[in-house]
Amino acid sequence: MKLKFLLPLLIFVAIAGVLWKGLSLDPSAVPSPLVGKPAPQFELSQLHQADQTINRDSNLGKVWLLNVWASWCVSCRQEHPLFMQLARMGEVPIYGLNYKDERQDAIKWLADFGNPYVISAHDYSGRVGVDYGVYGVPETYVIDKLGVIRHKHTGPVSAQALQDTILPLVRELKKG
Amino acid sequence: MIPEIGQFALIIALCLAIVQGIFPILGAQLNIRPWMAMARPVAQGQFIFIAISFACLMYSFVTDDFSVLYAASHSNSLLPVQYKVAGVWGGHEGSLLLWAMMLGFWTFLVSIFSKNLPDEMVARVIGVLGLIAVGFLLFLLLTSNPFERLLPAAPDGRDLNPLLQDFGLIIHPPMLYMGYVGFSVAFAFAIAALMSGRLDAAWARWSRPWTIVAWSFLAGGIGLGSWWAYYELGWGGWWFWDPVENASLMPWLVGTALIHSLAVTEKRGAFKRWTVLLAIIAFSLSLLGTFLVRSGVITSVHAFATDPERGTFILAFLVVVVVGSLLLYAWRAPKIGQGGKFELMSKETMLLVNNVLLTVIAAAVLLGTIYPIIIEGLASVGVIEATNKVSVGAPYFNAIFVPLLVPLVFLVGLGPLARWKKAEMPDMLRQLRWAFIASAIVAVVVPLLMGGWSWLAALGMVLATWIVTTAAYSIRLRFKATNAALPWGHRLNAIPRSFYGMHLAHIGVAVGIIGGTLVSNYMSDKDVRMDIGDTVEVGGYTFRFDGVIETKGPNYTANRGMIRVLQDGHEVMTLEPEKRVYTVQTMPMTEAAIDTGVWRDLYVSLGEPVSGGAWSVRVYHKPFVSWLWAGVILMALGGITAMSDKRYRLMARKEGKAKNEAGMAVPKIAAEKA
Numbered sequence: 092m093k094l095k096f097l098l099p100l101l102i103f104v105a106i107a108g109v110l111w112k113g114l115s116l117d118p119s120a121v122p123s124p125l126v127g128k129p130a131p132q133f134e135l136s137q138l139h140q141a142d143q144t145i146n147r148d149s150n151l152g153k154v155w156l157l158n159v160w161a162s163w164c165v166s167c168r169q170e171h172p173l174f175m176q177l178a179r180m181g182e183v184p185i186y187g188l189n190y191k192d193e194r195q196d197a198i199k200w201l202a203d204f205g206n207p208y209v210i211s212a213h214d215y216s217g218r219v220g221v222d223y224g225v226y227g228v229p230e231t232y233v234i235d236k237l238g239v240i241r242h243k244h245t246g247p248v249s250a251q252a253l254q255d256t257i258l259p260l261v262r263e264l265k266k267g
Numbered sequence: 268m269i270p271e272i273g274q275f276a277l278i279i280a281l282c283l284a285i286v287q288g289i290f291p292i293l294g295a296q297l298n299i300r301p302w303m304a305m306a307r308p309v310a311q312g313q314f315i316f317i318a319i320s321f322a323c324l325m326y327s328f329v330t331d332d333f334s335v336l337y338a339a340s341h342s343n344s345l346l347p348v349q350y351k352v353a354g355v356w357g358g359h360e361g362s363l364l365l366w367a368m369m370l371g372f373w374t375f376l377v378s379i380f381s382k383n384l385p386d387e388m389v390a391r392v393i394g395v396l397g398l399i400a401v402g403f404l405l406f407l408l409l410t411s412n413p414f415e416r417l418l419p420a421a422p423d424g425r426d427l428n429p430l431l432q433d434f435g436l437i438i439h440p441p442m443l444y445m446g447y448v449g450f451s452v453a454f455a456f457a458i459a460a461l462m463s464g465r466l467d468a469a470w471a472r473w474s475r476p477w478t479i480v481a482w483s484f485l486a487g488g489i490g491l492g493s494w495w496a497y498y499e500l501g502w503g504g505w506w507f508w509d510p511v512e513n514a515s516l517m518p519w520l521v522g523t524a525l526i527h528s529l530a531v532t533e534k535r536g537a538f539k540r541w542t543v544l545l546a547i548i549a550f551s552l553s554l555l556g557t558f559l560v561r562s563g564v565i566t567s568v569h570a571f572a573t574d575p576e577r578g579t580f581i582l583a584f585l586v587v588v589v590v591g592s593l594l595l596y597a598w599r600a601p602k603i604g605q606g607g608k609f610e611l612m613s614k615e616t617m618l619l620v621n622n623v624l625l626t627v628i629a630a631a632v633l634l635g636t637i638y639p640i641i642i643e644g645l646a647s648v649g650v651i652e653a654t655n656k657v658s659v660g661a662p663y664f665n666a667i668f669v670p671l672l673v674p675l676v677f678l679v680g681l682g683p684l685a686r687w688k689k690a691e692m693p694d695m696l697r698q699l700r701w702a703f704i705a706s707a708i709v710a711v712v713v714p715l716l717m718g719g720w721s722w723l724a725a726l727g728m729v730l731a732t733w734i735v736t737t738a739a740y741s742i743r744l745r746f747k748a749t750n751a752a753l754p755w756g757h758r759l760n761a762i763p764r765s766f767y768g769m770h771l772a773h774i775g776v777a778v779g780i781i782g783g784t785l786v787s788n789y790m791s792d793k794d795v796r797m798d799i800g801d802t803v804e805v806g807g808y809t810f811r812f813d814g815v816i817e818t819k820g821p822n823y824t825a826n827r828g829m830i831r832v833l834q835d836g837h838e839v840m841t842l843e844p845e846k847r848v849y850t851v852q853t854m855p856m857t858e859a860a861i862d863t864g865v866w867r868d869l870y871v872s873l874g875e876p877v878s879g880g881a882w883s884v885r886v887y888h889k890p891f892v893s894w895l896w897a898g899v900i901l902m903a904l905g906g907i908t909a910m911s912d913k914r915y916r917l918m919a920r921k922e923g924k925a926k927n928e929a930g931m932a933v934p935k936i937a938a939e940k941a
Contacts, residue, residue, distance in 0.1 A: 162875070
């Protein structure tokens with residue numbers, strides 16, 4: 092059997108190996124180099140009160156969630172009811188990072204669907220989003236009392252992710 | 268009760284498929300006639316039972332039986348009935364069942380239209396198709412049972428994804444699957460030929476019409492998918508290089524190479540190994556496409572069920588099929604003869620180059636599609652540094668596609684005119700000087716008429732004009748060669764249909780290129796905030812926003828925008844784009860309003876309400892966009908025309924006669940026919 096007739100087989104075996112490896116990887120798990128590092132500093136105007144600002148250090152001393160959202164983002168609507176529920180439970184404060192959005196569009200959106208955020212920062216240029224390595228909207232960060240990012244969730248948060256990952260982590264961080 | 272019958276029918280179909288996969292093949296190897304004779308009836312039975320199973324699932328959908336989990340998650344009592352029917356293949360389980368039924372249907376067709384083939388061949392072909400069916404039926408029953416019960420039953424279903432509630436979805440998957448699955452027939456013929464060790468012109472002639480039909484369906488399916496994305500996703504794009512789109516494009520590209528290669532094998536007995544390999548690859552890529560779509564290894568806008576268990580099963584199946592057939596190839600290929608000799612300048616060379624180009628494009632698309640997995644895989648074993656998620660976008664694919672398309676299209680013009688064995692190149696180029704001149708003129712004139720110079724548009728026009736003028740020249744030559752004493756109609760009729768079919772498909776390529784390049788270069792659009800009474804000008808039309816009214820559909824509520832279109836101050840039409848909210852899944856959907864025309868489409872979609880009755884509105888003027896789909900339709904029609912050539916029927920009859928006369932011996936047909 093000449094080698095050249097086995098060539099197609101060898102190529103296929105290589106492809107199959109890659110695909111097999113691919114199966115064990117989670118396509119939506121985006122490794123974030125920021126997990127375990129201090130959250131990048133920012134200073135942004137608040138969505139509802141444009142003359143006031145909010146920065147990272149305003150939350151030092153508490154565990155909080157930073158949720159990146161936008162009125163143009165369809166998936167944000169999907170996770171929105173869950174955040175409304177979480178906000179009512181009051182277990183952890185949720186701060187919004189309104190990403191590349193027109194101010195009045197964003198305010199209208201919150202008025203329509205409800206506002207789960209303590210405060211939303213208005214990142215009109217998307218500059219802060221770049222610092223946080225925002226890959227797509229929505230994204231959610233868990234940040235601890237020292238301002239260190241402990242977890243990053245890409246895509247809409249599901250009830251399962253909230254129950255199994257985010258809330259247990261929040262409870263643990265609160266204790267520490 | 269009905270769902271249980273459906274499941275039971277599926278199990279029977281599996282048992283029949285096992286029988287179909289074992290006995291006919293063994294019978295052909297050991298020369299046991301009764302075993303070979305089982306092929307046809309068993310295959311027909313298998314199809315009937317899958318069809319029963321499919322009908323049962325459809326029954327559950329139409330009668331709102333929400334004790335069936337799959338129906339409960341993909342239907343709703345308020346869903347219009349045509350979408351209940353289409354909902355059967357709106358999810359993972361049902362589309363696999365459709366896949367299996369299509370496979371059964373193709374096998375059924377083979378069992379009917381194979382009267383004139385040697386018995387061993389039929390037994391092997393049907394046997395191979397049976398083995399494939401075993402894989403898919405096992406996959407269905409073990410990991411994706413569509414008849415799983417939900418007890419207690421859900422009060423109502425979760426509804427079909429609103430994106431899929433559309434005429435396009437009703438016909439897109441069946442059409443696409445007819446194509447995907449159709450390549451299994453070409454594959455089965457190739458494997459059967461490898462098993463028998465007899466790869467000759469007859470084998471190529473038998474599998475050629477089947478391959479062409481599958482190819483035509485696949486073209487139609489891809490075109491429908493693109494059309495659906497265009498009008499349903501609300502922003503007017505028509506191709507996204509999405510992994511799932513690529514999954515259907517790859518087998519089509521290789522299938523295109525395959526039908527050309529089969530032509531050489533049939534006419535000249537050459538390229539046999541290459542043809543066999545292409546048949547294997549085309550079907551393997553169909554399976555790979557299924558894997559990519561169904562396993563969730565790649566994130567895609569299609570976002571189908573993602574389940575690692577299912578992925579593992581399909582991958583294992585893919586490995587068994589492909590490794591098995593490539594091993595068989597490696598074992599048999601060295602014994603396959605080379606076939607007719609040819610010069611460097613000949614039709615053979617041109618078809619070979621065409622094959623290489625198409626295969627390279629397919630390989631590049633494959634690489635781009637699985638590149639993210641390769642990088643992540645390498646990163647996870649520590650070969651390279653882990654970086655952020657990579658995805659390969661349109662710039663890569665366009666950079667590959669366009670440069671390779673140019674020589675390919677040049678050959679589309681030359682190939683049909685070149686002679687077998689030895690072509691006189693200088694002579695040909697002199698004959699085609701008018702085609703060159705016409706192409707150059709059109710390339711200069713059209714972009715200027717369209718209102719702005721663009722090199723890409725000029726290139727597109729050169730390519731398209733080149734194809735059309737050379738096709739016209741080729742048909743004229745062929746016409747002149749017919750008997751001049753006969754009337755026109757008879758002379759036109761004397762030219763074989765496969766010749767017309769070929770040129771029809773090639774002209775389809777030209778029409779598609781015109782649409783693609785002109786719409787990409789001359790599209791204009793505006794994204795504006797409009798108060799009632801505001802106007803905006805796009806592409807020579809004035810669009811006036813007359814406000815929004817509320818309407819209610821069977822399972823949604825909608826805001827319907829009223830947009831009057833004016834040309835030279837006269838009102839020419841009203842476009843009514845909608846923003847729908849489907850009540851069950853509370854999912855907002857954009858229904859664009861499109862006025863389709865030969866020379867341009869007007870496309871309006873509603874964005875978001877802004878304040879006080881104002882909306883953001885997107886308005887597009889898309890010149891020649893419908894030519895894209897017209898091109899695809901011409902390609903598919905070309906395929907169907909070529910396949911209906913009476914030559915295939917005549918040859919089949921002749922071979923059948925020869926077979927009867929020579930006892931059961933395989934007919935020997937001289938490879939050097941043309």
